[in-house]
Amino acid sequence: MFLDAMGLILADNNKISLGELSKPRALAAIPFGGRYRIIDYMLSCMVNSGIKSVGILTLNKYKSLMDHLGTGASWDLDRKNFGLHILPPYVNSESKSTEDGEEMAGLLDFIRSNRTEFVILANSNIVINTTFNDFIDVHVQSGADMSVMYNKDGTKYGTPNFIFETDKKRIITDVLFNPEKTDSNKCCIGVITLRRTLLIDLIAEMMAHGDRNFGIYSLLKKFDTLRIRAYEYKGLVLRINNIQTYFNASMQLLDDKVRSDLFWTGAPVLTKVKDEAPTLYFEACDVKNALVSDGCRIMGKVSNSILFRGVTVSKNSVVRNAVIMQDVHISDNCVLDHVILDKNAVIRPGTQLVGHKDYPVVIDKGAIV
Amino acid sequence: MAKAEIVAMILAGGQGSRLGVLTKNIAKPAVPFGSRYRIIDFPLSNCSNSGIETVGVLSQYQPLALNTYVGNGHPWDLDRNNGGAFILPPYLRSGKSDWYKGTANAIYQNREFLDDCGAKYVIVLSGDHIYKMNYARMIREHIDMEADATLAVIEVPWEETSRFGILNTGPKDAIVSFIEKPKKAKSNLASMGVYVFTWSVLRDVLVEDENDSDSDNDFGKNIVPRMLSHDMKLFAYRFSGYWKDVGTISSLWESNMDLLDRPEEINLIDRNWRIYSRNPSKPSNYISGDATVSMSAMTDGCQIYGTVLHSVLSDSVTVEKGAVVKDSVLLPGVTVKSGAFLDKCIVGFGTIIGKGVRAGASIEGESPYLNTHICSEGIVVIEKGLKIKDHSIIPANSQVDCDLDVKDESNVIEETFRV
Numbered sequence: 001m002f003l004d005a006m007g008l009i010l011a012d013n014n015k016i017s018l019g020e021l022s023k024p025r026a027l028a029a030i031p032f033g034g035r036y037r038i039i040d041y042m043l044s045c046m047v048n049s050g051i052k053s054v055g056i057l058t059l060n061k062y063k064s065l066m067d068h069l070g071t072g073a074s075w076d077l078d079r080k081n082f083g084l085h086i087l088p089p090y091v092n093s094e095s096k097s098t099e100d101g102e103e104m105a106g107l108l109d110f111i112r113s114n115r116t117e118f119v120i121l122a123n124s125n126i127v128i129n130t131t132f133n134d135f136i137d138v139h140v141q142s143g144a145d146m147s148v149m150y151n152k153d154g155t156k157y158g159t160p161n162f163i164f165e166t167d168k169k170r171i172i173t174d175v176l177f178n179p180e181k182t183d184s185n186k187c188c189i190g191v192i193t194l195r196r197t198l199l200i201d202l203i204a205e206m207m208a209h210g211d212r213n214f215g216i217y218s219l220l221k222k223f224d225t226l227r228i229r230a231y232e233y234k235g236l237v238l239r240i241n242n243i244q245t246y247f248n249a250s251m252q253l254l255d256d257k258v259r260s261d262l263f264w265t266g267a268p269v270l271t272k273v274k275d276e277a278p279t280l281y282f283e284a285c286d287v288k289n290a291l292v293s294d295g296c297r298i299m300g301k302v303s304n305s306i307l308f309r310g311v312t313v314s315k316n317s318v319v320r321n322a323v324i325m326q327d328v329h330i331s332d333n334c335v336l337d338h339v340i341l342d343k344n345a346v347i348r349p350g351t352q353l354v355g356h357k358d359y360p361v362v363i364d365k366g367a368i369v
Numbered sequence: 370m371a372k373a374e375i376v377a378m379i380l381a382g383g384q385g386s387r388l389g390v391l392t393k394n395i396a397k398p399a400v401p402f403g404s405r406y407r408i409i410d411f412p413l414s415n416c417s418n419s420g421i422e423t424v425g426v427l428s429q430y431q432p433l434a435l436n437t438y439v440g441n442g443h444p445w446d447l448d449r450n451n452g453g454a455f456i457l458p459p460y461l462r463s464g465k466s467d468w469y470k471g472t473a474n475a476i477y478q479n480r481e482f483l484d485d486c487g488a489k490y491v492i493v494l495s496g497d498h499i500y501k502m503n504y505a506r507m508i509r510e511h512i513d514m515e516a517d518a519t520l521a522v523i524e525v526p527w528e529e530t531s532r533f534g535i536l537n538t539g540p541k542d543a544i545v546s547f548i549e550k551p552k553k554a555k556s557n558l559a560s561m562g563v564y565v566f567t568w569s570v571l572r573d574v575l576v577e578d579e580n581d582s583d584s585d586n587d588f589g590k591n592i593v594p595r596m597l598s599h600d601m602k603l604f605a606y607r608f609s610g611y612w613k614d615v616g617t618i619s620s621l622w623e624s625n626m627d628l629l630d631r632p633e634e635i636n637l638i639d640r641n642w643r644i645y646s647r648n649p650s651k652p653s654n655y656i657s658g659d660a661t662v663s664m665s666a667m668t669d670g671c672q673i674y675g676t677v678l679h680s681v682l683s684d685s686v687t688v689e690k691g692a693v694v695k696d697s698v699l700l701p702g703v704t705v706k707s708g709a710f711l712d713k714c715i716v717g718f719g720t721i722i723g724k725g726v727r728a729g730a731s732i733e734g735e736s737p738y739l740n741t742h743i744c745s746e747g748i749v750v751i752e753k754g755l756k757i758k759d760h761s762i763i764p765a766n767s768q769v770d771c772d773l774d775v776k777d778e779s780n781v782i783e784e785t786f787r788v
Contacts, residue, residue: 034653035669073443259655268650273444275645277637278404278666278681279654280629287662293653294405294668295638307653 003050003133005118006082006111006196009042010215012059015160016125019243020362021342025064028056028124030246031325031343033253033262033269034293034306037068038240040271041127041262046120047075048267049131053082055110057214062088074272085110104207104214111200119199123190123216127238127249129262129269132193135231139193144171144229146194148220151232154185157239162188162217164230172228175220186230189237190216236261247340247360250306250323254289276309284315300330308343321357325365339363372487373423373452375508376568377416378476381409381496382429382469387617389743390752390770391717395434397616398496401683401700401718403628403637405668406646407438408615411501412494413445413454414644419504423452423486426496427475429459429468444647457482471586477575488568493588495562499624500612501635501642502563507606511565517601518571520544520593521563521608533559534589536605544603547593558605561612564588570601611635619745622715625681625698629664649684649701659690675705692722697729700753702788713746713765717753719788726781728763737775738767754788757781 011028021030028039039056046054054077058065065086071077072084087106111119118139120132139147148164155161155178164186165174176182202222206214220228236258238249252258263269276295281287286301295310300317310327313319317334324330328341331349338355341347342365351369355361363369385397392400398409409426416424424447428435441447442454457479459468469475476483476493483491490511492504502521511519522536535554537546547560574596578584584591596603611634615621628635637644651670656662661676670685675692682688686699689707697711702719705711709722712729716722730747744750747765751757755771761781763769771785 254655256657259652263652269652270650273648275444275643277644278628278668280632281662281665281667281677283664285663287656288660289658290656291653292656297638303658 001048001050001131001133003118003131003136004116005049005051005120005132005136005193006114006116007043007046007051007054008107008111008119008121009039009046009054009056010121010123011039011056011062011065013123013125013160013215014059016241018240018246020364021243021246021340024061024365026058026061026124027240029062029065029068030240031308032127032240032246032250034291035274035309036269036271038124038127039065039068040269041129042122042124043075044268044270045128045130045132046122047077047270049120049133051120051132052077052079053085053114053116055085055087055107057087057107059089062086068272070272075270082114104203104212107214108200108203108207111196111203114196116196118193119196121192121194121199121216121219125240126190127240127262128189128233128236129265129267130233130235131267132191135191135233136193138231139229142169142229143227145198145226146192146219146222146228147231148172148216148228149189149191149233150186150230151189151234151237152185153187153237153239155179155182155187157187157245158241160241162220164188166230170230170232172220172223172230175217175223177217186232188216188220189233192216192219194219238262243340243360243362244358247323251304251321253291253306254304259291274309285313300334314349321360323360342367345369374487374489375421375423375492376483376486376488376490377412377421377424377492377494377504378457378479378483379409379412379416379424379426379494379496380472380475381435382427382432382475383497384430385497385616387743388621389618389740389750389768391618391621391715391750392431393752393770393772394431396428396430396432396496399435399438400615400621402499402615402621403625404666404681404683406644408499409435409439409496410445410644410646411499412496413439413442413447414642415500415502415504416494417445417447417645418642419502421492421504422447422449423455425455425457425479425482427457427469427479429475432456432458438647440647445645452486455482471584471591472588473575473578473584473592474586476571477579477586480572480575483568483572491566491568491571493564493566497616498562498612498614499635500561500608501610501639501644502608502612503642504563504565507563507608508565510606511567511604514541514604515602516565516604517567518593518596518603519565519606520547520603521561522558522605523561523608523612524557525559527554527557530554530557530559535559538605542605542607544593544597544605547589547597549589558607560589560593561608562589562614563608564593565606570596574599617745618715618743618748618750622698622713622746622748626679626696628666628681629679651685657690660688675707695729706759711749714749714751716751717755719754719786720751721756722751723757723759723761723783725760726757726763728757728761728767730765732762732764734762734764736762736764736767737779738763738769738773738781740768740770741766743768754786756783756786758783 077084447454654671667682674690
């Protein structure tokens with residue numbers, strides 16, 4: 001596919017916290033769905049659309065994101081021209097801190113160095129598998145200044161949310177942030193498109209005003225001066241706004257229809273290859289309704305769970321309703337129910353951890369329990 | 370051209386005719402193995418992990434899949450500016466041109482490649498063995514002993530010596546004689562098909578061998594005996610660990626089963642010696658609430674709704690509800706429809722096993738597909754890209770081959786498609 005657009009992904013979102021999971025890493029770098037990180041979905045959408053230049057905007061805690069993205073080779077973004085660029089906050093020798101809107105200077109340089117007609121700008125709290133070709137086609141035909149994707153989720157995924165009110169031509173007439181009560185169910189998906197030259201003008205204007213918060217919302221606020229059109233996306237969208245929605249979205253992957261819409265569309269979700277060995281299911285194991293990644297060794301009982309790469313579940317242990325991240329070791333005779341275990345956690349023999357559907361127990365990265 | 374003191378040459382041109390339909394359209398080294406690998410991943414990963422960064426892959430028979438798979442060598446870290454992976458097919462010359470006539474002739478025809486690399490040592494590997502080996506140690510020993518050639522050897526059970534090339538050694542493991550498949554062996558040291566040569570010496574021997582019209586131009590049969598007859602210094606390098614030739618259907622099946630029965634031997638989870646492979650980019654494997662899975666290996670993209678017992682599944686295999694897969698090896702993209710029963714089967718890329726099909730070692734009966742030349746121990750082999758008719762019966766030791774002329778009522782193939 002070919003698309004005359006560049007991509008920008010906002011790796012952080014200061015309105016969203018996933019507690020212990022977002023403590024060591026950017027929102028975009030949070031593992032999701034077995035062998036992926038959240039950013040893999042949006043990055044794959046962009047690459048599968050034909051985008052060949054992607055900038056990732058980071059604020060802090062970007063080490064794990066950089067480890068994951070590397071040169072961009074896994075997404076075919078290791079290119080001489082354009083490719084993948086990580087854009088950390090911009091600090092030059094004069095400005096020791098990143099105040100006064102300086103962090104946008106690096107972004108502006110990056111956007112200016114591209115040659116594409118359009119930009120796709122996306123948040124990192126959504127899991128989706130689509131292409132943006134139709135989105136941009138419709139945007140061009142509509143003659144709007146900017147287009148933004150939404151669906152009819154309303155406020156059911158909790159905060160943060162942006163709800164649109166539109167006129168009959170779907171031009172946005174109002175944008176509500178976390179409304180208590182609203183008649184509209186048009187909930188922003190956090191993907192917008194506009195001409196690259198317009199984005200340059202808008203960022204330059206923000207910098208001139210000392211505005212430091214660049215993001216989807218700061219652009220949507222321009223609805224009073226720009227024609228911003230809402231584009232309805234009817235496919236699968238999983239929203240990750242907090243630990244509960246993260247856990248629920250993970251559990252939704254156990255549904256055949258959800259997995260089919262996310263993973264088997266014909267466009268692959270790409271990620272960093274880890275070269276783990278195949279998963280080994282041992283004789284005494286009992287696995288029901290589980291998504292299991294390479295390098296796992298399963299000797300115990302696993303049900304309704306997502307296992308990332310390299311997880312060991314030892315004999316006589318029971319894992320239910322759990323999200324177990326990379327390289328977690330679960331020893332013998334453990335019972336784990338409604339838990340999220342972050343990377344490299346070690347669960348000692350005989351441990352029992354039982355959370356609740358709405359409040360899963362979260363164990364820190366590398367913790368020994 | 371970039372210089373490399375040590376160059377690996379992987380012999381990947383053989384047909385592997387004993388693997389029957391599995392190698393009808395692809396070279397043996399490109400045959401999937403062990404759920405997420407191809408056979409050639411083992412020598413390529415061994416090279417990469419041993420620090421050998423210039424690797425020639427000699428391809429000849431049905432090279433398309435192999436060449437595509439190796440590509441620029443990226444999965445094995447062999448996409449180097451200085452060196453890297455090179456696919457070396459036979460080519461036309463202004464003078465006399467030929468296909469690769471034998472393993473030694475293949476290297477002979479690429480002597481200019483090795484010269485241009487500035488190779489001092491060349492390690493010759495075959496593309497049909499499953500093992501993990503640090504070649505760097507063997508090369509160091511070769512250099513320390515000032516050897517002309519060093520052959521990796523492994524002790525095999527005495528009763529199996531007649532299947533291998535056997536080396537008789539003297540003091541310091543100096544090779545005294547080499548006998549291909551001896552009836553009565555004096556030693557149980559078998560050649561593993563891993564040779565280190567000092568290039569300047571080998572080059573002369575290859576030229577001499579080429580000029581001998583009686584020679585088969587084969588390393589084991591001709592080059593090693595020729596070097597011994599010239600009183601050259603040949604040593605054996607002892608290797609211990611998992612090593613298996615997967616040149617036949619039964620050994621390919623056994624080696625796959627070894628991953629389940631003795632996973633600690635080949636130890637694929639060893640992070641100090643990873644085996645790399647090209648990734649299919651599929652989601653994690655899914656085991657449904659109705660499924661039963663035991664003693665099995667699988668990888669990305671598998672979707673299991675039925676029963677999988679003691680089997681090795683490659684990527685993107687689907688086993689429907691009510692289907693039973695036992696002691697089998699399913700290659701990428703196979704679908705097993707509901708109610709089907711597979712017992713000791715090897716099924717090729719993308720083949721669809723229809724509803725209620727019964728195939729395998731425990732199925733008795735006559736069949737036009739019986740082929741004891743290729744199949745043994747009850748193993749059933751089914752070609753890639755087939756739709757097997759619902760409720761077909763395929764008895765033990767059958768090979769389902771779409772080129773076989775079988776009358777309608779006993780034909781189990783509903784359609785064929787490209788995969």
